[in-house]
Amino acid sequence: MTVFQALEPPFNALLGFKVDEWEKGHARISVSVKPEHGNSHGIPHGGFLCSLLDVATALPGIYCPHPDRIRRALTLSLNTSFVGQATSKELYAVGKITSGGYKIFHSSAEVFDSNDRLLATGHAILKYRKGCESSDGMSLDEWHALVEK
16 A cells, blocks of 8 residues: 555545556546436536546656655646546546646646546646655655644
């Protein structure tokens, strides 16, 4: 289990997101669509897809190779396009870094159903949290001290 999975935001767990692949510059997340994730037409709600895109664009930039350290970032901008309708209840999103600097990175992600139908795309600009700019991230003790303030 990675540090992120151990400290995963409760919102991600609430939505049922599962991190399948995670490495520097790349992430794959899957989710089973439940009735509460749907809109009035019975398909995944746009806000649900936006949340999936948000996580899929952030993870590629916050990967930390050190098991006792963590990186975090804040979404500054997320642009989304809805391009298809789900034909299954199993979805996955693939995210990748498109460019980056020391404090800011850009990434993109796509959401697909299990039939590989493209449902949505997203492009994000994210800012590393203070202390997380380096690929070494911050220690868990530093992270806990920051969030407990």
